[in-house]
Each structure stands twice: as structure tokens, then as C-alpha cells.
Amino acid sequence: MDMITIPAVNMTPIMPEIFLxxxxxxxxxxxxxxxxxxxxxxxxxxxxGVIAAAVLVGTGWGMHVESFNGAVVQDNFASFFKMIFLLxxxxxxxxxxxxxxREECNxxxxxxLILFTVVGMMLMAAGTDLxxxxxxxxxxxxxxxxxxxxxxxxxxxxxxxLKYFLLGAFSTGxxxxxxxxxxxxxxxxxxxxxxxxxAQQSLPSSNVMLLAGMLLMITGFAFKVAAAPFHMWTPDVxxxxxxxxxxxxxxxxKAAGFAAALRILxxxxxxxxxxxxxxxxxxxxxxxxxxxxxxxxxDNIKRMLAYSSIAHAGYCLVGFTAGNPTGTAGIMFYMLSYxxxxxxxxxxxxxxxxxxxxxxxxxxxxxxxxKHPALAVAMSIFLFSLAGMPPTAGFIGKFYLFSGAIQKGxxxxxxxxxxxxxxxxxxxxxxxxxxxMKEPTEEFDWLQVSAPIALSLLISVTGTxxxxxxxxxxxxxxxxxxxxx
Amino acid sequence: METLFFAIITLVAIVSAxxxxxxxxxxxxxxxxxxxxxxxxxxxxxxxxPFMAAIQVMVYAGAIMVLIVFTxxxxxxxxxxxxxxxxxxxxxxxxxxFTLINTVYILMKSHAAAPTGPFTGDMIKxxxxxxxxxxxxxxxFLLPFEITSILLLVAIVGAVIxxxxxx
Numbered sequence: 054m055d056m057i058t059i060p061a062v063n064m065t066p067i068m069p070e071i072f073l074x075x076x077x078x079x080x081x082x083x084x085x086x087x088x089x090x091x092x093x094x095x096x097x098x099x100x101x102g103v104i105a106a107a108v109l110v111g112t113g114w115g116m117h118v119e120s121f122n123g124a125v126v127q128d129n130f131a132s133f134f135k136m137i138f139l140l141x142x143x144x145x146x147x148x149x150x151x152x153x154x155r156e157e158c159n160x161x162x163x164x165x166l167i168l169f170t171v172v173g174m175m176l177m178a179a180g181t182d183l184x185x186x187x188x189x190x191x192x193x194x195x196x197x198x199x200x201x202x203x204x205x206x207x208x209x210x211x212x213x214x215l216k217y218f219l220l221g222a223f224s225t226g227x228x229x230x231x232x233x234x235x236x237x238x239x240x241x242x243x244x245x246x247x248x249x250x251x252a253q254q255s256l257p258s259s260n261v262m263l264l265a266g267m268l269l270m271i272t273g274f275a276f277k278v279a280a281a282p283f284h285m286w287t288p289d290v291x292x293x294x295x296x297x298x299x300x301x302x303x304x305x306x307k308a309a310g311f312a313a314a315l316r317i318l319x320x321x322x323x324x325x326x327x328x329x330x331x332x333x334x335x336x337x338x339x340x341x342x343x344x345x346x347x348x349x350x351x352d353n354i355k356r357m358l359a360y361s362s363i364a365h366a367g368y369c370l371v372g373f374t375a376g377n378p379t380g381t382a383g384i385m386f387y388m389l390s391y392x393x394x395x396x397x398x399x400x401x402x403x404x405x406x407x408x409x410x411x412x413x414x415x416x417x418x419x420x421x422x423x424k425h426p427a428l429a430v431a432m433s434i435f436l437f438s439l440a441g442m443p444p445t446a447g448f449i450g451k452f453y454l455f456s457g458a459i460q461k462g463x464x465x466x467x468x469x470x471x472x473x474x475x476x477x478x479x480x481x482x483x484x485x486x487x488x489x490m491k492e493p494t495e496e497f498d499w500l501q502v503s504a505p506i507a508l509s510l511l512i513s514v515t516g517t518x519x520x521x522x523x524x525x526x527x528x529x530x531x532x533x534x535x536x537x538x
Numbered sequence: 539m540e541t542l543f544f545a546i547i548t549l550v551a552i553v554s555a556x557x558x559x560x561x562x563x564x565x566x567x568x569x570x571x572x573x574x575x576x577x578x579x580x581x582x583x584x585x586x587x588p589f590m591a592a593i594q595v596m597v598y599a600g601a602i603m604v605l606i607v608f609t610x611x612x613x614x615x616x617x618x619x620x621x622x623x624x625x626x627x628x629x630x631x632x633x634x635x636f637t638l639i640n641t642v643y644i645l646m647k648s649h650a651a652a653p654t655g656p657f658t659g660d661m662i663k664x665x666x667x668x669x670x671x672x673x674x675x676x677x678x679f680l681l682p683f684e685i686t687s688i689l690l691l692v693a694i695v696g697a698v699i700x701x702x703x704x705x
Contacts, residue, residue: 057676067681074688081695121681160705162695169692176685184682192689199696205705214700240653250653262650 063120066127066179069109069135070172076102077168084161092161093150096505099164103143103171110135123243124182129534134178134312137389138305142171144396145301147509151501152297152403158204166203167301170196174309178316183232183242186313190228190277193306194221201294201302207409213293220276220286228273235266235321247321258328267322270314271332277310280336280370281343284363288347291359292413296406299355300399303362308388311369315381318373319538326376333374334466340367341473348480352414354402357480358395361439364477365391371463371470372454380457382531387454389527390446390520394438397513400506401432407499415484420493422485425500429488431514438517440481441474446520453528544584551577564610568603575599586659589668 064071080095087095110132118127146167153159169192176189198221202214236242238260239250251257258264272283279287291299318329344364351357369387372380405421406412422429438445451474455467502510520527550573557570575598582591657670675683699705 057673059676059680062680078691122678124679124681160699162699162705166692166695166699169688172688182679182682184679185685188682188685188689192685192692195689195692195696199692199699202700205700238650238652240655259648260651261645261648262652 060122062122063118065113065116066118066120066125067176068113069106070175070179072109073102073106073168073172073175077165077172080165080168081162084165087161089159092159093154095161095164096146096150099168100143100146100505102168103139103146106171107136107139107143110139119181123245124185125176125179126181127179128538129530130312130316130538131175131179133385133530133534134308134388135175137308137385137392138171138174138178140389141301141305141308141392141396142167144392144400144509144512145297145305147505147512148300148396148400148403149295149297150505151503152295152406155406155408156204156207156295157408158206158295160203163200163203166196166200170200170301170305174305174312177309178312180313181244181316183235183244183317186317187229187232190309190313191225193309194225194277197221197298197302197306200298201290203298204295207293209293210295211293213290216286216293217290224273224276224283227269227276231266231269231271231273233266234262234269238262238266244317244321248323251322251324254324257322258325264325264328267318267325267329268332270317271329274310274314275336278307278314278366278369279363280366281340281363284340284343287363288356288359291362292353292355296355296399296403296410299359300396303358303399304388304392304395307362307366308392311384311388314373315384316538319376319381330374330376333370333376334463337367337370337374337466338469340364340370341470342367345473345476348477351480352416354415354418354484355413357415358398358402361477361480362395364473365395365439367473368451368454368470371458371466374463374466375454375457375461377457377461378532378535379453379460382528382535383450383453383457385531385534386520386524386528387450389531390438390450390517393513393516393520394435394445394447397510397517398432398435398439400509400513401428401435404428404500404502404506405497412495415487417495418484418487419491420488420495421497422488423493424495424497428502428510431510432488433485434514434517436481436484438521440478442478444518444521446517446524449521449524449528540584547577547580547584565607568607568610571606572599572603575603586662587667589671 076099080098083098084092084095113127114129114132116127117129120126146164149163149167150159153163173189173191173193173196177186177193180186180189198214198218201217202210204210232242235247239247241247241250251263254260276283276286291303294302318326322329341364344360344362344367348357348360348364351360365387369384372384372387374380402413405418421432434445438447441447441451443449451470455470458464458467458470554570554573554577558567558574561567561570575594579591579594579599582588582594662670
């Protein structure tokens, strides 16, 4: 019997993942010795760790290193998405502390779990093997199930955790079945090998096993990014989960799902683009319309933003349908802007809420603009950006997504997208109407802005405005990243 | 002969899988699930994968089923006598049925080709299934293998957070 020689591996591509995993494990241990009133320090260390990981990712920009026998890669595409995940995690950590103390569930395990989620998301973006992507997705999902149910005393949070777990496990089944069929049809789980195999076929879509594999994988990812008709879990989970975790969930994991789906579809199934484009056309239209129409009728602001996040996934699917550099770079740019504006909006909701969130409705914002003008202006900027108005990041993002579709000749898709975007203005501006045009019914005297939340708001507002005024500073990176995938 | 055996096993697998979701008593469901797992193990044997078959029986039909039965007994789940039927279930079944017919139709009229991989039945018999799996796991799939450990750690931490009485 021969001995198995473990091949020499290059650790550089997964340095950020290793760093964050080790940090998270160390924090789990340190947490045992931290007295229960001082768990915030775990959060501060995690935040510094996230910044350090961002530096690690940043130093790897421009390099293209494959490692672990082609299971993972370090390229600009992965680095760009890793930055989005770290940004989402950093902002979520900043707004978590005050909320968790208020809800009396400030357990130190929260922050390591956020870091593990980031590790999972990073592996999804960097994985070049279906196995790596699947396991990254599982690490991310399992952490998120716990984070959604983290407020153990709150029944809605329990419901959110359980519902997310059951439906998430169900959707993982689809994804894994798709990967298994793809492996059966092509003989490899490496994304590049699948691409080589598909390129050799005269008509790859006539191979029903490969086609079914692709469709099931798309189903699995559609669940994860909450695209209609696989969006049913979103409103309940987003409403019940602790607000900072809702903010995190709506930005990071969604971007991770898009990253993995982009890599698989653009590399492995590039020869079948005509097939999946049609599918994404339908998915995009459904997702945008269902998300926006349902959001119109929501009074609970977390639920409203949940449906709006479905709609935003729909806008990104427009970029998928196009599948050209403008559209795909648009997805990357849009996910970054969405991270800024959405987590910013949730930070304001964290501030306005009381313990147990009895005041989670749009009406509870009545007169907010008179009592706290600065916070109301910040909220207005986020809402304008979500609605897609210039000069904010949301406008530029939508502009690139839709122009990508027009370049490819999907005029109707762009028209439907713009109409949807117009409809969404109603429910975003409704919040502003309450903030500025209704008499205040509350004094908002319980409202305190802690330093971490102030910092997160500062970052979010700056990001939303800077990306809206000078998008080229980020867009050029996105275009560079998508070119080399 | 092999086809006949495959057909019998498949029939048993499908029937026991239906029993899992249709039994009223959860213990009966659990036992039907064991049956399904054994049928899957038989598939692995037929595919020249004895190691996978052994793992399937030991881990799934053994360890995990013990956990499931334990949980059912600890929670003392009562037999749910009243079954609720709603229009949604009916609608779902109708849509599901037509989707199934559609899928079967597409599968019948199309072809599915697959390349032969490097691992043939003869090779497995010569070198050994377990050794080949080990080789793949520690060379080609080293990174996924390592990620599994993170996944298990996260699952353990999560279970403790959600279930522990006092954190």
C-alpha cells in the first residue's frame, strides 16, 4: 500500500479565511472568561479583526493564485466580494452592541458566529470547486440560522430561526442534488473542468442531466438570494430576526449567493448562456414585481424592507439576465451600494426601536424628522438610495444593471425594471412622509446614539453618497474583477 | 438479474419513503426511514462502493436514527389524530403532479450521456474503495475536508447557544 502524500499547498489565497476562523475560535474561548456585562469588548475585537482581514484581502488585489489543487482561487472577483462581506459584517457588528444590550441577549457568541458567517461567504466567493462552494454555503447558512434565532427569549426570533433552518435545509437539498447531477454528467466538481466538458459538447443543453443539474443549482441559489418564487421565507425571517442580523442577512449572504452563482454560471455554463438567460428573465421580472407590489402594503418597517430586499435581488437578476460585463459588474457595484444603504437604514430602525420592538411600524416614525433632524436626514438618504434616485449609489447601480440589459437587447426587461423602481418610490417615500409631514406622537426620548452606531451611520452615509457621486472609483475595480473571472 | 434486484430495492425504497411521511405514529415513520437508509446502502453496494454502504448503515441507519428515536421519545410526541387538509395542499399536489408528468416526459424523450471517470469497478476491486476515498479526500478535496471541521464547530456552537438553559 502506498502512503498518501499530501500535496504542498499555498495558503495565501485563503489567508483571510484562516485569520477569521482562528480569531473566531479564539474569541469563543476568551468569551468564557469575560464577565457577562462586558461582552461588548468581544465585539470591538471582532471589528478590529474584520478591518485586519480587509487589509489582508486588499493586499492580495491583482494577484491570481490557484491553490489546493484548484479548489480555491484568489482573484479580483473573489477579493471584491470579500470586501463586501467584510463591510457588511463590520457594519453589523457596529450596530449589534447597543441592540443586543437593550434586548438583554448580549451573549459573546454573537460575534464569533458573525465571523464564521463571513468565512463561509468568502469560501463561496473564492471557491472554484462545487464542494468548496457548497461547504462555504453551509458554514454561512448554519451560522445564520443561529443568528436569526439569537434572541432566545423572543418568540418571533425563535420562529425566524426555525423557519430559516427548515426552508434553508430544504433549499440546500436542491443545490446539492444539482451539484451531484452536474458531477455525474461531467465527471468533475471543478468549475473549470465542467466548463471544458461543456465546451466540447456540440449542444450541451441537450444533455438532460447537465441541464437538470444547472436548473437545480439555480433553484438552490435563488432560495439563498430570496428570488421569487422562492422568497416565502424572507419576510418572516427578516421580521423575526434581531434587527442587526436582519441587516447583515439582507446584504452579506445575498451577495455571497450572487458571487457563487455568477462564478458557476459565467465559467461553467458559459456555453449555455442562452438557456439560463431566459430563465433569469422570468425570475427577474417575478422577483421585482412580487417584491415591490407586496412591499406597498406593509406597515411593519422590517417587513417592508424584507420585501424591498426581494425587489432588490430582482434588480440584480436583471444583471444576470444580461450576463455581459456591464450587467455583471453592475451586480457587484449594486451589492456594495446595497450593503451601505440597507444596513444604514436598519441602523436607524435599531435606534428608533424600544425593547421588544413594540414600535416597528412605519407610523411610529411620525414626526421623527422634527425630533432628530440629523438621523432623519441620514434615513432619507438611505431611502432615496433604495428608491434609486440620484445622486445616490442606488441610482448608479440600477443605471448599470438596466443599461447592461439594454445592451443585450432586453429592452422590455429594462422597462419593467424601471416601472418597478418607480412603484417602489411610493413605499420608501411613505416613511419620509411620516417623518417630515406628520405631527410627532412620541418624544423619542429613549433614543440614544452610541458611538459604534454613529460610526456605522457615518460609514453608510459616506458610502451611499460617494458611490453615487463618483461611482468610477469602485466601478473600475468591479469591471477589472469581472474581466478575469 | 441486477436490473431485477435494482427494481425490487427501488420499489422498497419508494414505499418506505412514502411511509415516512404518511405514518401517523412518529416511531413508525422513524422505522420506515431506517428501511429507506438500508435501501440506499444497497445501492452503494451495487455501485461497487462498499465503504459508503458501511458508513450509510453505521452513521445514518445506526447513529442518527438512534438520535431521532431518542428525541421522539424524550419529547413524547403524541399521535396526531386530526389531519388538516387545506386547499393549499390540494393545489400544491395538483401542481406537483403535473410538474412530475412534465419532468418524466422530458426525461423520457431526451438523452443523458456521462463520461467515464478515472475510477472503474476493476480499479476499485484492485486498490480498494476505502483507500481511494482516502486518497481523494487528502489530495484533491483537502480544502473541503478541512472546511467540514469549521462547519461542525459552527453547528455545535449554534446548538449550544440555542438550546442551553442559561448562557
